Amino acid sequence: DVKVTQSSRYLVKRTGEKVFLECVQDMDHENMFWYRQDPGLGLRLIYFSYDVKMKEKGDIPEGYSVSREKKERFSLILESASTNQTSMYLCASITGARNQPQHFGDGTRLSIL
């Protein structure tokens, strides 16, 4: 079974801090994704990566950056956290083969005070 592990379930940080959210998958998947989930807005794609050191912006990249130094790990970075980044963050991974589902971690509920 595919396992996608997010480093924290709950995280509280202060405005202006640099915040790191970590995600690790154990299935050698090529593609990894970061979403944020907010009530009434569904899932919105922040960034994704299709290979080591490769990244592309999603729909809402502003205020975020990512890092993928190893295939199994994809990090989301909030350069200077703001209160409007309080949200649930979900990581997902998927193989490069067609018609396969994405596999999700349990999410990190991040509060910025």
Add this chain to the structure above:
Amino acid sequence: GDSVTQMEGPVTLSEEAFLTINCTYTATGYPSLFWYVQYPGEGLQLLLKATKADDKGSNKGFEATYRKETTSFHLEKGSVQVSDSAVYFCALGGNQGAQKLVFGQGTRLTINP
């Protein structure tokens, strides 16, 4: 671009009622279609999928049929249980690079005993 429209929630039903959650999509080509479920405090789990027209996906008593002529993938269950209370997401994939998914906005389902 590709898009998914889901029935707006919240939906509240009594136990053993029949469930339908509507999902329609707009896409070019031949996407795959997915239903994901998110239980409280957890990430998304794949519920079922269909990869071509007229395919029926099924799991845990839920079913959905890929209808290309009506561009729909409605989720149904004959007799819901309290444990089915969750948020349900319809998603479309396989049409975009890096296996990105396009999600509907989610439908919150509450089942009362």
